[in-house]
Amino acid sequence: MAGRDGVGEPQDALFDAPTPPSRHDLAPVTAGAGAFGPDTGPLAVRMRPRSLDEIVGQQHLLAAGSPLRRLIEGSGAASVLLYGPPGTGKTTMASLISTATGGRFEALSALSSGVKEVRAVIEVARRALIDGRQTVLFIDEVHRFSKTQQDALLDAVENRIVLLVAATTENPSFSVVSPLLSRSLVLQLHPLTDDDLREVLHRAVTDDRGLGGTVDIADDALDHIVALAGGDARRGLTALEVAAGAARGGDEETGGEGIPRIELADVESAMDRAAVRYDRDGDQHYDVISAFIKSIRGSDVDAAVHYLARMITAGEDPRFIARRLMVHASEDIGMADPTALQTAVAAAQVVALVGMPEAKLALTQATIHLATAPKSGAVVSAIGAAMGDIAAGKAGAVPPHLRDGHYAGAASLGNAQGYRYPHDAPGGVVAQQYPPDDLVGTEYYAPTDHGHEREISARVGRLRSIVGAWNAKR
Numbered sequence: 001m002a003g004r005d006g007v008g009e010p011q012d013a014l015f016d017a018p019t020p021p022s023r024h025d026l027a028p029v030t031a032g033a034g035a036f037g038p039d040t041g042p043l044a045v046r047m048r049p050r051s052l053d054e055i056v057g058q059q060h061l062l063a064a065g066s067p068l069r070r071l072i073e074g075s076g077a078a079s080v081l082l083y084g085p086p087g088t089g090k091t092t093m094a095s096l097i098s099t100a101t102g103g104r105f106e107a108l109s110a111l112s113s114g115v116k117e118v119r120a121v122i123e124v125a126r127r128a129l130i131d132g133r134q135t136v137l138f139i140d141e142v143h144r145f146s147k148t149q150q151d152a153l154l155d156a157v158e159n160r161i162v163l164l165v166a167a168t169t170e171n172p173s174f175s176v177v178s179p180l181l182s183r184s185l186v187l188q189l190h191p192l193t194d195d196d197l198r199e200v201l202h203r204a205v206t207d208d209r210g211l212g213g214t215v216d217i218a219d220d221a222l223d224h225i226v227a228l229a230g231g232d233a234r235r236g237l238t239a240l241e242v243a244a245g246a247a248r249g250g251d252e253e254t255g256g257e258g259i260p261r262i263e264l265a266d267v268e269s270a271m272d273r274a275a276v277r278y279d280r281d282g283d284q285h286y287d288v289i290s291a292f293i294k295s296i297r298g299s300d301v302d303a304a305v306h307y308l309a310r311m312i313t314a315g316e317d318p319r320f321i322a323r324r325l326m327v328h329a330s331e332d333i334g335m336a337d338p339t340a341l342q343t344a345v346a347a348a349q350v351v352a353l354v355g356m357p358e359a360k361l362a363l364t365q366a367t368i369h370l371a372t373a374p375k376s377g378a379v380v381s382a383i384g385a386a387m388g389d390i391a392a393g394k395a396g397a398v399p400p401h402l403r404d405g406h407y408a409g410a411a412s413l414g415n416a417q418g419y420r421y422p423h424d425a426p427g428g429v430v431a432q433q434y435p436p437d438d439l440v441g442t443e444y445y446a447p448t449d450h451g452h453e454r455e456i457s458a459r460v461g462r463l464r465s466i467v468g469a470w471n472a473k474r
Helices: 067-072 090-101 115-130 147-151 154-158 178-182 194-206 219-229 233-249 264-281 285-297 301-313 318-336 339-353 359-372 378-391 453-467
Strands: 079-083 104-109 135-140 162-168 184-188
Touching: 067 079, 067 090, 067 184, 079 090, 090 135, 090 162, 104 115, 115 135, 115 147, 115 154, 115 162, 147 178, 154 162, 154 178, 178 184, 194 219, 194 233, 219 233, 219 264, 233 264, 285 301, 285 318, 285 359, 301 318, 301 359, 318 339, 318 359, 318 378, 318 453, 339 359
Parallel strands: 079 162, 079 184, 104 135, 135 162
Antiparallel strands: none
16 A cells, blocks of 8 residues: 555656657657667666566556557557556556557656647647557656646547557546546556566666676675565666666675675665665655655654655655645554644645745654654554445445435435434434444444543443444344
8 A cells, every 4th residue: 555655656657757759750669779769878767678578567467468468569549547656667568559559659747748738749649640650648647737738638539649658656536537537448557576576677687788797686685675676666776776886896795707796785885875866856755755654653753853854855845745744644643643633734734835944844843743643553444444345345225214315205215214313312322223234233443542542442332332232122
């Protein structure tokens, strides 16, 4: 779950978004370098898969005859929304689709493009289609497009002026307009497994496009990179590249062929340098926010303030920090300290109304409050269990006495008949069935004995005994 890892905010897809070709260059994309240029640049870019066989992971989407496989093989014609965390292959798949269609490739980033840029790309694509050339339009972080910007795509997608391949790290059901959703296949990518990441890293060590066998890597060093990557291939390859530079420049042990070997110490020191080198461009964005959240969850107030300072110093968007604080006030604290959410929301309001640098004080206050507050995961467990039952089909009919009775004929259907109004009873609680029949007696909320939940626990027990008394008499 995104929230549990301190991640979930948007970032580029598998590797940096490609540089789009000139809008006046209507030459078709060719195989090989594809839409992303020659074998230059960072290791993560050089190791981008160039064929279907090189894709690691996502086998649930690449089965024979699947819509995505048909697209990549050039036999499909549907626009797609690729939804998944960073480093899972969204940009790569866009490149392969473009190459397979033999068409033009255009790329837009929602961070830097507006309606004007979208319409310009569509106009060039319209002229190219007259000459029989399909345009694949890749839009990174499409969830950041406004409704107006997304609406500007509808006609071009519906009439296949462009084959849209859009990438998003957020659930498109909430971040993409319904008309665009209905015109596209929505495909969810999963984080890479540890075995997937090992395959990606081993290939990068040996492949001529990568390190070409110029270094070896110790098993514990490889395991550490896999752990740091957290399912993100780009993050893992970035760590490998910096660690390889450290191994080549030091006095480390050599591998079986007398070549430098990447040791665990190289990875640890390289990641420190990588943070300094890449933080401002966001490559360590997820590492630091994850450490920030886990420090709050672990009640280490000093570590939490440290990571907050790193984000502020690196120029992180304070709204992003405020959003994570609000999420984790409910996720990690909940009813153990109900005022934690109020503090987090207040800090977000200070960010919006006052701005930086003064808002750093409110963010710090909220961080200290959340880190020192008693912790409870009961809120997460309660909604998770309830949604699990819904997914399992446990969503029976609403009891008749709870149904809406404010329309003609409701009484004849038995609706709202026999409902007991709690305010008419001493204490404001009555014995009465509230859940559907299949869920009678099911308990989702399990308060802890931490903080305020210690008091809530006793009250919840009393309420359940009163409310459920009707069932004991049946």
